[in-house]
Amino acid sequence: MPVLPGAQPFRHEGGEVGVLLCHGFTGSPQSLRPWAEFLAERGLTVSLPLLPGHGTRWQDMQLTGWPDWYAEVDRELRLLTEQCRQVFVLGLSMGGALALRLAAKHGDAISGVVVVNPANKVHGLAAHALPVVRYLVRSTKGLANDVAKEGVDEIGYDRVPLHAAHSLRRFFRLVDSELPQVTQPLLLLRSPQDHVVPPADSARILSRVSSTDVTETVLEESYHVATLDHDAERIFQDSYEFIGRLAPGAGAKSKETASGG
Template sequence: MLSEGETIRSTEPFRHDGGPVGVLLCHGFTGSPAALRPWAEHLAALDYSVELPRLPGHATSWQDLNLTGWPDWYRRVERSLLDLAERCPQVIVAGLSMGGCLALRLAQEHGPLVQGLVLVNPVVTSADRRLKALPLLRLLRPSAAGLSGDIAMPGQDERAYDRTPLQALYSQTKLWELVRRDLAMITQPVLLYRSVNDHVVDATSAPVILSGVSSTDVTEVLLQRSYHVATLDYDAPTILEGSAAFAERVAKKNRGLTP
């Protein structure tokens, strides 16, 4: 058990001051920056400015996460977005799982600051019927079995919790509702990666997002060899290289249109 304030090894936030195009990376629920660290380092090596924050309640204990909610996680990524926007005339926001949901919310509320979205197995809904019991269940028990470690490649570790805090999960579902309601506000280019075999996020979220946004520049890429944490899996090179190319394309398209 970690002592108060102690963090799980290798889960530090990442920041890199690079060129004029910034990329904000948002990790997932119960996860940590470790799941996106190779992605962040790849972008930094290409001279992008990069922010990869650690969300409140993450990388310490699941009990800590149960004391937070989606407004806390959102405020953290919002601060990173505003910081990047001060340094970079163009910003791409990317996220894994719930991080994708947070990315969508940032684009909804800060549209002019977000030039594009890269979403990896994003979640905004679920067909899991057990969630219907969540409003009551969260009052009766603090946690359930964990959702971590859904990676096909052996030897990978996303440094996530082995329990799912139910009060925090309930809060996440409230964020889903807001994001689904406002999907039509999304007009930015969207690049969505979806694992064909995902044992955490079911197949319902991607179609909801793709049919709900108002964007005309939308691409879905299917990942055949990876599970949920695709950023640490066999298809990670596809994500790293594809997202960098996407950022470059979007930046070139918008160059000269933003002050």
């Protein structure tokens, strides 16, 4: 299937500090593209992959699960670590969970983690019925476009495939069990008015990671997809300063090339 316009992956060959960005469940790189471009313009090497089953049509996602999504970001991380002296992982929503698992698994290969409205659990009574309901109902109402800023549209599916949702639920349980293995510096940015992921998820993550260098920032003006919302510039700038603090000279040596759709 052709990729939806604007949902293509993005990559920029910059300096010796690399950044991997992970998008959310049923979303696409479009939700993080401005963030990726902000960091690329400042000389960082940037990778923003398209997760399997995403960016085309929701039916394609029925054939994928969390091992596919995680394998993609794990592969990109390994490529970055081969070419960069320091690497950071960043993520939105489920992408935050992907970033946290990468941090838990790769240890010192990752210098820091930035998560925006990270998800930790599939909520609601229906979540417990997913193992059975997914065989009876193919999809449910979508999650995309929770943005306060007028005139902004997130490229994401208008339906949630329930086989994939069941896999997501299993993934969140796995990541939750691994959070104590996360020791890297952590910047967590969250929106109090989030209609997709409740504040309890961020609180749970902060209570379980072993990181000692932790910063929590509240995004008062944004909803779930804060990277496209009123607080986007704050997210971009805070993350760049976070990276610069942990990787002095980040972006100093830049190759002025970029690729992406």
